[in-house]
Amino acid sequence: MSTDTATFAATALRKSREPLWRRRRVQFAAAVVIDLILVYVVWEVLSTTGVLPQRFFPDANSVIHRLGQLLALPAFWAVLGQTLQSWGLGLIIAGVSGTVFGILLGSSDRAYRFFRVIIEVLRPIPPIVILPLALLLLGVTLQMKLLLIVQGTFWVVLLQAVYGVRSVDAITLDTAQVYGISKVRRFLTIQLPGSLPLIVTGIRIAAIFALIVSIVAELVGGAPGLGNEILKAMSTGDNETMYALILLTGVLGVIITAVFSGLERIVLFWHPSHREVSL
Amino acid sequence: MTQSSVNPTTQVPTVPAVRVMGLSKTYGKGPAAFQAIADISFEVYPGEIVCIIGPSGAGKTTFLKCMCGLLQATSGAIEFEGKQISGTPDRLALVFQDYGRSLMPWLNVERNVRLPLKGKRLSKDEMRLRVDDSLRAVGLEASAHKYPWQLSGGMQQRVAIARALAYRPHVLLMDEPFAAVDAQTRMDLEDLVLKIREEFGITILFVTHDIEESIYLGDRVAVLGPAPTRIRREVTIDLPENRNQVDTKTEPQFGEYRRELMSLLDRQISSERS
Amino acid sequence: MTQSSVNPTTQVPTVPAVRVMGLSKTYGKGPAAFQAIADISFEVYPGEIVCIIGPSGAGKTTFLKCMCGLLQATSGAIEFEGKQISGTPDRLALVFQDYGRSLMPWLNVERNVRLPLKGKRLSKDEMRLRVDDSLRAVGLEASAHKYPWQLSGGMQQRVAIARALAYRPHVLLMDEPFAAVDAQTRMDLEDLVLKIREEFGITILFVTHDIEESIYLGDRVAVLGPAPTRIRREVTIDLPENRNQVDTKTEPQFGEYRRELMSLLDRQISSERS
Amino acid sequence: MNGVTTKTWRVVWELILPVALVVIWWFWSAASTNMYFPPLGDILDSFGRTWFGDGFLQHVVPSLRNLIIGYMIGSVIGIVLGVAIGRVGWLRWLMTPIVEYARALPPPALLPFAILLLGIGPEMQVGIIVFGVVFVVLLNTIDGTRGVEPTLDDVATVYQIPRRYRLTEMLLPAASPQIVAGLRTGISLAVILMVVSEMTAATQGIGFFTLQAQQNFNFTDMWSGMVLLAVIGVLANLLFAWFVERPLLFWQAGANAKR
Amino acid sequence: SGGNPGSLSGGLSAQSQSPGEQPFTLGAVSSISNLVWEYAKGQGYYSDQGLDLKIATADSGPALVTGVINGTYDVSTLAALPALVAISKGADLRIFNATSEVAPRHGTSGVLVAAKSSITSYKDLVGKTVATNALTSLNVLVTKMAVKAAGGDPSGIKFVALPFKSSLQAVAQGQVDAAVVITPFITQGEEAGLRNIGDPTADALQEGTSYNVVITSGKTAQNKAAAIKGFNQASDKAVDKLVADPDMIRSLAQTESIGVSKNDAEKMDLPDLSSKPVDVAKLQALADAAQQYGFIASKLDVSKYVITP
Numbered sequence A: 001m002s003t004d005t006a007t008f009a010a011t012a013l014r015k016s017r018e019p020l021w022r023r024r025r026v027q028f029a030a031a032v033v034i035d036l037i038l039v040y041v042v043w044e045v046l047s048t049t050g051v052l053p054q055r056f057f058p059d060a061n062s063v064i065h066r067l068g069q070l071l072a073l074p075a076f077w078a079v080l081g082q083t084l085q086s087w088g089l090g091l092i093i094a095g096v097s098g099t100v101f102g103i104l105l106g107s108s109d110r111a112y113r114f115f116r117v118i119i120e121v122l123r124p125i126p127p128i129v130i131l132p133l134a135l136l137l138l139g140v141t142l143q144m145k146l147l148l149i150v151q152g153t154f155w156v157v158l159l160q161a162v163y164g165v166r167s168v169d170a171i172t173l174d175t176a177q178v179y180g181i182s183k184v185r186r187f188l189t190i191q192l193p194g195s196l197p198l199i200v201t202g203i204r205i206a207a208i209f210a211l212i213v214s215i216v217a218e219l220v221g222g223a224p225g226l227g228n229e230i231l232k233a234m235s236t237g238d239n240e241t242m243y244a245l246i247l248l249t250g251v252l253g254v255i256i257t258a259v260f261s262g263l264e265r266i267v268l269f270w271h272p273s274h275r276e277v278s279l
Numbered sequence B, C: 001m002t003q004s005s006v007n008p009t010t011q012v013p014t015v016p017a018v019r020v021m022g023l024s025k026t027y028g029k030g031p032a033a034f035q036a037i038a039d040i041s042f043e044v045y046p047g048e049i050v051c052i053i054g055p056s057g058a059g060k061t062t063f064l065k066c067m068c069g070l071l072q073a074t075s076g077a078i079e080f081e082g083k084q085i086s087g088t089p090d091r092l093a094l095v096f097q098d099y100g101r102s103l104m105p106w107l108n109v110e111r112n113v114r115l116p117l118k119g120k121r122l123s124k125d126e127m128r129l130r131v132d133d134s135l136r137a138v139g140l141e142a143s144a145h146k147y148p149w150q151l152s153g154g155m156q157q158r159v160a161i162a163r164a165l166a167y168r169p170h171v172l173l174m175d176e177p178f179a180a181v182d183a184q185t186r187m188d189l190e191d192l193v194l195k196i197r198e199e200f201g202i203t204i205l206f207v208t209h210d211i212e213e214s215i216y217l218g219d220r221v222a223v224l225g226p227a228p229t230r231i232r233r234e235v236t237i238d239l240p241e242n243r244n245q246v247d248t249k250t251e252p253q254f255g256e257y258r259r260e261l262m263s264l265l266d267r268q269i270s271s272e273r274s
Numbered sequence D: 001m002n003g004v005t006t007k008t009w010r011v012v013w014e015l016i017l018p019v020a021l022v023v024i025w026w027f028w029s030a031a032s033t034n035m036y037f038p039p040l041g042d043i044l045d046s047f048g049r050t051w052f053g054d055g056f057l058q059h060v061v062p063s064l065r066n067l068i069i070g071y072m073i074g075s076v077i078g079i080v081l082g083v084a085i086g087r088v089g090w091l092r093w094l095m096t097p098i099v100e101y102a103r104a105l106p107p108p109a110l111l112p113f114a115i116l117l118l119g120i121g122p123e124m125q126v127g128i129i130v131f132g133v134v135f136v137v138l139l140n141t142i143d144g145t146r147g148v149e150p151t152l153d154d155v156a157t158v159y160q161i162p163r164r165y166r167l168t169e170m171l172l173p174a175a176s177p178q179i180v181a182g183l184r185t186g187i188s189l190a191v192i193l194m195v196v197s198e199m200t201a202a203t204q205g206i207g208f209f210t211l212q213a214q215q216n217f218n219f220t221d222m223w224s225g226m227v228l229l230a231v232i233g234v235l236a237n238l239l240f241a242w243f244v245e246r247p248l249l250f251w252q253a254g255a256n257a258k259r
Numbered sequence E: 001s002g003g004n005p006g007s008l009s010g011g012l013s014a015q016s017q018s019p020g021e022q023p024f025t026l027g028a029v030s031s032i033s034n035l036v037w038e039y040a041k042g043q044g045y046y047s048d049q050g051l052d053l054k055i056a057t058a059d060s061g062p063a064l065v066t067g068v069i070n071g072t073y074d075v076s077t078l079a080a081l082p083a084l085v086a087i088s089k090g091a092d093l094r095i096f097n098a099t100s101e102v103a104p105r106h107g108t109s110g111v112l113v114a115a116k117s118s119i120t121s122y123k124d125l126v127g128k129t130v131a132t133n134a135l136t137s138l139n140v141l142v143t144k145m146a147v148k149a150a151g152g153d154p155s156g157i158k159f160v161a162l163p164f165k166s167s168l169q170a171v172a173q174g175q176v177d178a179a180v181v182i183t184p185f186i187t188q189g190e191e192a193g194l195r196n197i198g199d200p201t202a203d204a205l206q207e208g209t210s211y212n213v214v215i216t217s218g219k220t221a222q223n224k225a226a227a228i229k230g231f232n233q234a235s236d237k238a239v240d241k242l243v244a245d246p247d248m249i250r251s252l253a254q255t256e257s258i259g260v261s262k263n264d265a266e267k268m269d270l271p272d273l274s275s276k277p278v279d280v281a282k283l284q285a286l287a288d289a290a291q292q293y294g295f296i297a298s299k300l301d302v303s304k305y306v307i308t309p
């Protein structure tokens, strides 16, 4: 889709000349700021009125203060890097393989039926439960984290891709068949783009899952990373650090989503939800 | 469409380009089953244009879809250029009635037209030439970089036609291809159809609701009855070659055919309604 | 369509049913902008049928969509029954050119037709009556329980028409509504349009590519030029009331109008192409 | 083709792979002395003992109850919020960051907070499940309702279809392929969260039993818990396919089927 | 609990490897006892033995045991009970060092109840809900033993697993009746107005019982005997220094890697550190008790698994 990408780049350039408020990034940033203020106010109110007892749940200021301290530590960034490394690798593995298998299974009812039971058996197995086995086989390693992340996210992407393929308009597929378009090309130019709307949702969900699972793998399995720090803070009762880190994972989620939404607008420019409605 | 590498086929051929034998099609099973095609047999020879007319819901689209392997016929057989087919035959193109949905919304006009040419061992230049030629032929050269959802209905339909033309099929099936274009463009496109038949010797099956169009274009016109459909009558159109919009349509014979086909359709429909 | 609770409107009206003033429409912004409508002003009086013809891609669909508030006009104003509107006016119906996509695939034919009646304070019986009546009028009473994807193109289009009829609008906009139906059905539907105008005094704006159809149905025919479009000419059709397919179309005046409109369109298109 | 034999063949076809894998597992593990990978025979033994005895009432019933309640509540909230957020511009603008924010919080790390708010007991466990399911369904619903075919939207506008019918007859069905995908992902997530929610503060439940077995180095029991989770997953998905997916998406299957 | 600048970073104080030192990994759950290893490492005791020690934090006994068995960790430190349970299930483990043993004073663990609670003694726990960090933990065993010794029926107590901090909160909010916690949570609980009714570890176990141990796998014990010996010596040296200097413990507890708040560190009961070798007989008694309360299925001969490096 390289030519198309060029077209988008052109569109994006054009967009930059739009008035400030019409730019999505500006709107998003504004919403983030407003939301932060809202959350902060609610949190403070709950703390001061005692709904959240301060002994067990720190107030907003001290958590923010703590987060500020953490951000200044170089060691903190190293930890964050470890979490993000496993997140990125795991997501790529699960995203690519889930998309490919999903489209293959979605376009062949027979293949789907062949693997159906196995998929349904493996899918709901919680990463936490297979953790000891992963630990045993792979030790506290990056591979162990990746195994858990892929187990936690592969199925999401796979399933969305299966549903995505099924939602591709039958007439576009008929067109491909009539014009003798080869299977490979059909996959790349019709089934993939046609099912992208659902796959993209799947990958967005998976991106967050992957983050959650890598943190859980660190928290429960002892791999280094943000989760491990949460665990340490939890076991010494250091609530400020614990909630500062949890707060941070949420922020990571927002950042990840912002990035993915941007990508999505590029890839799905043609879809009704992204067409530039020129009203 | 300025090239002329293929000789026009004018001699009488022996092997039919398409041969349909005892085709029938029933949708669904059990009590919900619906028989669309009762029994159709006929032949089309290379370079012929056969028009198909019939009431709405007769089974014309169903018939075309069976011919190109998109639907599995319930019984009967289809031969293409002498060989019985299963699946979609090579070098066949179909202009869908549902033109809007047959275009990929993620590709612009040019890339939609080019899509079927990919992987067909054409040089880049050849490909571009074909795409440009056929877009020009349907009057869309200025909209090559628009996306389908930025086009009017008639323009979308013309993109679908351009795609079929660029493909240079041996057999071209067209399902009400000019339904959404204006009168003038329609005439131009009709002449385009005659021209490409002349130039490339393409065999064409053409479904239309416009009786005059069917006479103007067709070597023969097949009239279908209401579902479950059969061929009620095949009318051979004996108008001079080198047809043109003004002279051909004013010939007295044209009016004759018009009346004949009209009454054929009319009778059926009133019998269906009674 | 057997009821006649509304009086036919025959006296000369003073307030136009629809009034369009200086309408223009540009899609997109900046260098990619495309002006579809340059400047359109005109009026339609209650009970009138105005046909709109023009080349493919002129801006006819865009115009209808602006009129019913689906698209925001770039400039200009629209009045319905004397009141300037923003948004969609009440009791207006549109038969979409994209008929296939305008039906809900999860509702069967009957429920598709009934959908707009819901929440309109109609009794169950009244609703059923209207749905049945309009399905019968388009000849689909036998397919009431089929789903849109089980219908032929022409049948889908007729469902869309039935939906508009059952809604009993004051103003009915139709965008090439008979493009996919056969000649005979088309004539029946044309007469149906005349009949409901007669019965309910509906005001109708009718986009078509069929010049004869526009003359047969219209009190006036507006000819649009290519995009960016304006009204090139409004031709008032002075044929006797009580039109019918055989007599009206053979009147010499009919031929006159036909030639006039043809040449109007023709000239535009050739000037566009040069 | 005979309808009965096709059906039989279908079932056989679906069972080839799982049966083959189980057989391989059986023989591969039969002589195992590794405490982490006990023989399949032992696992099935433990399965029968654990889940068909008192364990059924003690562990399976409360877990399933939490699972079902949590899943239902989560799905409903997800769909309702999703439709609202998907269709109302300013709401989407305002809510996107919060939704994305909350979604990224790892449930195990949230346990202390959940305990603080909901105490210990079924409410907390249901709450954790709801929290997870909501976001998956929500996201899919938002995307689904935003991608509705524009012509259908136009139909609703022109015919001034009242909001509630627009919702029930148009938006929800149009978005249903995507919503169903979300609901389906939500099932496995709910099972996972059921286990997570029983990590702490639980005294019963399938997850509790499984994690407890793991804590006690009872790997045979742990495997039998995993087998049960898998069985629940399969059954839940089957029920879903039969009672939700088929009736809801019949039109899509019909429109896209090769007839 | 007040904020504690820089308490993040425990496992990640850049583990640069000096040339010639053998990498050696210790698995541990995050706990105050870890200050021993941090201290020894900081003082260079391990380097003196030619070891480059890396401390990895895991969240549970099984994770530590698994890590030792597959060789991810050379050694792990954990409570004696889960180690014994793992051995009884067939894990190939060796116990070689006691890091904490029951001291003649109270303060190792505590049973905290709400100030207004009617519970005043172990016996009152019968029929109540008690929170503690894990169900297969020493806390559960000793609480049951203490209740039995006080004449109650321990099977009538309902235990739930909660992180220590949450269990304090649960007691304060009345969601559970009592919480069994260890230092420094005892202090935290008391500060929050909870009442401590006793130290079941000290009450139930013989003085000198090793309740925290260091384990390794049978294979590592053979292959890396010298390294283990070095580790043992360095750790013992650190414990001896620390036991002699309680203020050092309090200040170490506040360092980044341990993360106890200043307030808690100053008021908390000191952890029972020990450099003595494992007392096999007392550990056997613990194993027998574990068997009696159902943690271990059959009689376990502890002496087979205790080694002296």
Ligand SMILES: Nc1ncnc2c1ncn2[C@@H]1O[C@H](COP(=O)(O)OP(=O)(O)OP(=O)(O)O)[C@@H](O)[C@H]1O
Binding pocket: B027, B028, B034, B036, B054, B055, B056, B057, B058, B059, B060, B061, B062, B063, B097, B227, C149, C150, C151, C152, C153, C154, C155, C180, C181, C182, D259
């Ligand atoms: N998927 C389907 N399931 C059941 N019946 C169907 C299906 N598709 C088409 N039909 C029925 O088959 C008949 C023939 O349909 P077809 O589309 O071939 O008609 P057509 O001749 O092309 O009509 P038109 O001129 O209106 O396009 C119709 O009555 C239609 O209702």
Ligand SMILES: Nc1ncnc2c1ncn2[C@@H]1O[C@H](COP(=O)(O)OP(=O)(O)OP(=O)(O)O)[C@@H](O)[C@H]1O
Binding pocket: B149, B150, B151, B152, B153, B154, B155, B180, B181, B182, C027, C028, C034, C036, C054, C055, C056, C057, C058, C059, C060, C061, C062, C063, C097, C227
């Ligand atoms: N969303 C859009 N963005 C940009 N251009 C558009 C868009 N929609 C329509 N156009 C352009 O506006 C012009 C008018 O389109 P419109 O659909 O109104 O034509 P029409 O008169 O209805 O033609 P037809 O008879 O073929 O249906 C076309 O040239 C088309 O390319």
Ligand SMILES: [Mg+2]
Binding pocket: B060, B061, B062, B097, B175, C152, C153, C154
């Ligand atoms: Mg058709």
Ligand SMILES: [Mg+2]
Binding pocket: B152, B153, B154, C060, C061, C062, C097, C175
């Ligand atoms: Mg149009």
